[in-house]
Amino acid sequence: MPGQRLAPDISDGTSDDDPSAVLAGERAHLAASRAALQAMREHAQSLSSDAAGDWVSQQILQSLLDQRVAALADHPDTPLFFGRLDRSADDDLPVTIHVGRRHVHDDHSRPLVIDWRAPISRAFYQARPADSMGVRLRRRFGFRGGELTAYEDEPLSEGAPLTESKILTEEIERPRTGPMRDIVATIQPDQDEIVRADLTRTVCVQGAPGTGKTAVGLHRAAYLLFTHREKLARSGVMIVGPNGAFLSYISSVLPALGEVKVDQTTVAGILGDHAAPEDPSVSAIKGDARMAPVLRRALWMHISKPEEGLLIVRGASRFRVADHEVREIVASLRGTTRYGPGRAALAQRLAHTVLVRMEQRGESPDDRVQDAVARSAPVKRLMDHVWPKVTPPQVLFRLLSDDAFLAAAAKGDLTPEEREALLWRKPPRSWKSAKWSAADAALLDELADLIERTPTLGHIVVDEAQDLSAMQLRALGRRCRTGSATVLGDLAQGTTPWSARSWTDVLTHLGVAEGVVTELTLGFRVPREVLDFAARLLPSVAPDLAAPRSLRPGAGSLTVRRATDLHADLAATVGRVLTQEGSVGVITADASVPAVSAALTAAGVGHDVLAPDSTTARRVCVIPASLAKGLEYDHVIALEPADIVEAEPRGLARLYVVLTRAVTSLTLLHTRPLPGQLA
Template structure:
């Protein structure tokens, strides 16, 4: 009971298994969000992640998994309201669960909820995949891919507690608004020590404005070898040797020997450790000469020589200390240096595009963009090794550039990751066209790609309407299906008075239970806010870092990804499409945010695919 004190409305259990006498475990097991025991340490409720609980999600008449009966419990506000039994040992097909359906369709208010009571068999297989396996989930809207990723993180923390408590688990989302929306899921499952962040949170929140064409080149994987060469081009050929004076003795290391040391280290280590290794090798060469003269120097003498002024001066001259910012500044401001670093990886016109028209005075005054952040991180890893995280969950991965994916891959070199997304919802100019491409950029040679096409949240009528766009945005993907017919859930209204049609749609939604999202093109969000404010309709404007408090949220289209609302009002689809290069994909995202009803209001023609 104490384990659930922070969630007073959360029931102790949601299921029960009546089992055959096949092992030493109890014949009746209750399954819940946390493990609960009495004062004698006798288990009362088994954690949903325990191996024995798997049967609650996977057992079926054809494979009952030693379970005679599965019981589901329905709760409302912490009170038991219903239960239903599913016999598994009689061979009869299972009937549709009313409790399961009601839980899936329950109106949502506030942040995202956990789905432990409704996990489906195909979702459970993903959740319980082994820690050493990278799982990539292509999930259509409403299939629960985000929830599956979060529950996999909770499952791995339960199963590999000791290992992951040292190396950590990280959730990477598309923006802060999304993280706020999912923030309650893991704590509700008892996992509070999980870092939830964005790519900007990892790489640095650099926000200098930049042309899309420039960002696209910077995000290309071809930048990796360019950056590698740019860094190592800072090493120069030694022109003179080393002279060390200790007392009355002088010890000399000739220039050709110094060149051999530099050549042997170059490219075989990271840049930073290479500097330190060069100093130690120079010091060791001096110690050899000391020994040849009959001295007996020890390690302390070698360290003292390595820190001596002559050695430091030679190392700084040959192998200078540089920062990622210094290297990138030189690359983007010096055309000759960029040409030498690029070799044949970048075309002349691409190099010209990359160069700053008016370079800052120095790297210290440079303003970096979001695309620069991934380049700086790549350089930082070439200089010093990036720390590794035990498991990384990446959501909306299809929208990340190759260089951003490389940055995340460096943090999970254990090949343990959960990669989530939907190729049809790719809205950036560099959006991935295949998951194999994403896995390659992450650095994973092996990864199981699983496709979830059966939706549980978005009504079928709404999903079918949005799926008309798939032939244009992702023709290779299978059309998603929904378990919920949703008759009457879709309304498309053409009007001559858009503000009045918007107000009518919002007021109709207010008459029903649940959250309401009013989604418009980014440039039109302020107009929507003004319309609602003028009529005294309480609402929030969703921002990149905001956490809505009102029932009604005005949502700029660029922030809609990953969000869900019971009722969605979409304002002027044509404006959303025209606002960006991949506008049809953005519209597909927007149309699939509704879990109960979707109302589209417009004065302009709908895109041809929706007509």
């Protein structure tokens, strides 16, 4: 019957073919496809960069060849194709196509596997009986490791009943071990619409836990690289995640899809890894968008009013530019360009004025004379006085250490109390010895862009965007000012003091106010029983959001237990969970991590402890609550919710994150009373 897994005694629902014979035929096609992929890889390896003319061209060509070879790597534990379309359309395209992670053709250029991103593959995700898109049958394949084990057919003729795919359900629910997997075999229609959104469009995805928003963002990057290969190869694509542990978790997704040349980094990786301790209330002020005009004024206040003119002596001739002329030139340039180019333009404008004086005396100076005048000592002295060369640290140091300068730069944008909070109590001796905070990093980047324009990328994917300050968002927006963005997050999971309350605000700060906001509320990974329990926190952390829904009932997936000996109960719980398949995440308040790790070690439970930039290999991992965002574990054991809530101002939001990391079971162990919202 349609929708059933293959068994020796059932038909595929479309013909009288022996199911075993059908499966054997598909396995033969898989073997032929793998052999063809290997031949494609060997051909790429045989190509030489020697044909390029010079050494630089050879290096560029060799890099491209190396990328091509890496993109053609076969992963034996990953299905090469996961679906098939039997088409009824009358066109020049193949009647039967196998849909997979990358294109594969034989030595006659006959396609054996069509890339899931190709236009013809869209029907695999979007076709339905009411709109078959020229497809009469959709076939899904079941795999274990890299071996094809089953198939399932879904007729798409008009009037055919909608059926639930067991293969699809089992793939979604398959236990998670190791890094994040791609979801090309299970992309849902609403997810596919986001993935295939045009490059010119900025898309913001509000995604509840388990809705696959991160995977959707990564797959959109892969789709855009496939569709706009040449353009994005020049301009670049960047993935920005919340921390190194998260990047490690998602690191395998794009390479598995054949995309090996994508930068994956954090905000700190872009702005600089500054981590000087700072009061959160001060960081919140520095992260506010009002700091942008303050910084602009602070930079341009370094320009002083010219009090003297310019005198250039060349041989017996003396050429003057009056002070009022210098003031006019400075005024015409100030604020109309970036600070650095404006300074260079001032030197050239002064030199040009001197050349006019020379021509008035009958001389015939050329461009070389103008450049010489622009570099002359008198022009340099005037420039250093009127339009001095500055660096971002110099400007920010002066702003945070000089009360009068800060007051003048702030005007009415900051209150006296905010200015007082920003000022250093004990300023460093100089800007060279200053220790900058993470919030300062965004201010330094803003100043750097005011001095010299920041290079831009073709596309940027920003995950957990709700946790970024307005100034951090402005920094990322500068890096896609001529491109587009995919913005991912969940307002309910905002855990920083400056967390966004509105996606409209986020897009405005990014500089893409025209971006489209779409919402994913239907979860596929977190069991319904767990998600409903966590959703009790929503009225307190994000009252305007709709409660998420899950397709998986998950009966028995939630256990809430009061313990008398937390560590002893933890060890026993881990022991029971280890009898089941899948990864185990023990999530606790950051301050409790050493004690929890010691307790597991004493109980003989081997485990890893997740650090901001670490990777983990063992089944059991102890996770600080602050690093849990974006990660998934088959079984989660959450300890002392009250400790997690009290550890930070937005502790309830942090607890919501912790409770929604489980994809099979959640066990809540506590000795202290639960937060009232969970009672």
